[in-house]
Amino acid sequence: MPELPEVEVTRQSFAGRIENARIHTAWLGKPLRWPLGCQPAALAGRRVLGVRRRGKYLLLDLEPGLLLIHLGMSGSLAFSDRLPERGVHDHFELITDQGSLRLHDPRRFGAVVYAPDEAAPQARKLLDRLGTEPLSDQFEPLAFWRGLKQRRSAIKQVLLSGDLVVGVGNIYACEALFHAGIRPTTRAHRLSRVRAARLHQAIREVLARAVLQGGSTLRDFSSASGDAGHFQLEAAVYGRAGQACAVCATPISLLRQGQRSTYFCHSCQRN
DNA sequence: AGGGTGACCTGTCGGC
DNA sequence: TGCCGACAGGTCACCC
Numbered sequence: 001m002p003e004l005p006e007v008e009v010t011r012q013s014f015a016g017r018i019e020n021a022r023i024h025t026a027w028l029g030k031p032l033r034w035p036l037g038c039q040p041a042a043l044a045g046r047r048v049l050g051v052r053r054r055g056k057y058l059l060l061d062l063e064p065g066l067l068l069i070h071l072g073m074s075g076s077l078a079f080s081d082r083l084p085e086r087g088v089h090d091h092f093e094l095i096t097d098q099g100s101l102r103l104h105d106p107r108r109f110g111a112v113v114y115a116p117d118e119a120a121p122q123a124r125k126l127l128d129r130l131g132t133e134p135l136s137d138q139f140e141p142l143a144f145w146r147g148l149k150q151r152r153s154a155i156k157q158v159l160l161s162g163d164l165v166v167g168v169g170n171i172y173a174c175e176a177l178f179h180a181g182i183r184p185t186t187r188a189h190r191l192s193r194v195r196a197a198r199l200h201q202a203i204r205e206v207l208a209r210a211v212l213q214g215g216s217t218l219r220d221f222s223s224a225s226g227d228a229g230h231f232q233l234e235a236a237v238y239g240r241a242g243q244a245c246a247v248c249a250t251p252i253s254l255l256r257q258g259q260r261s262t263y264f265c266h267s268c269q270r271n
Numbered sequence: 272a273g274g275g276t277g278a279c280c281t282g283t284c285g286g287c
Numbered sequence: 288t289g290c291c292g293a294c295a296g297g298t299c300a301c302c303c
């Protein structure tokens with residue numbers, strides 16, 4: 001479910017409310033992608049100082065410690081002072097004096113990992129390889145283009161790999177490539193500096209717009225406050241195979257790249 | 272070392 | 288109605 005916009009919207013929806021909360025109880029259900037790395041009971045009594053985001057990870061700064069939360073494909077968080085009874089797909093919960101934070105994740109590709117701090121191996125293992133934050137000033141067109149020049153695989157695969165730029169998943173890779181007029185199969189190293197700059201801009205605009213729209217709700221994503229996203233309603237290509245392109249009316253094409261669906265306009269997007 | 276593939280897990284949907 | 292395969296927002300370990 002969650003790409004950068006969904007993760008950021010989730011963060012914004014509960015960061016302020018959990019700030020300075022004292023953890024009363026931590027509860028762990030079925031195994032997630034990785035083990036927590038500590039006993040849940042060891043988290044009791046700690047404070048939650050705040051919530052940051054790095055790529056698709058949420059970082060809960062504790063006193064002391066750090067919790068890394070990844071939503072995988074089907075995860076979502078809920079934060080409230082009164083949550084309904086736990087369901088079969090609820091697998092982690094932090095009960096605090098300001099409300100409960102609960103992870104719902106049917107496929108369990110998500111994870112909650114404890115690390116003593118950000119420099120600890122448990123955290124570095126997950127964060128070290130991550131590329132640049134696309135909405136930060138660190139993300140520059142020229143550096144992006146230089147990075148692309150070193151990669152021979154299809155541009156969409158490079159975006160999804162997350163080692164050049166983070167947070168771009170299947171939906172927003174398709175959308176950004178459409179807005180930049182670039183065919184998803186184009187080899188990254190063949191993009192000109194001008195087209196790389198166009199893609200750089202498209203990534204920023206698409207992600208920023210999606211955050212404003214509350215993310216994309218395809219099946220059941222909602223923020224930690226329970227609000228659905230609306231960006232899917234303005235997707236130009238994602239999930240629209242066979243429908244007319246809004247720009248040129250050509251039917252949107254569908255192909256598979258690395259076992260993922262790619263949507264694009266054969267006419268608007270060129271090699 | 273870059274690049275491609277299978278694996279993880281559950282739910283849903285379309286076709287027969 | 289029921290069964291079966293394909294597919295779903297991610298990413299890691301493993302091969303060449």
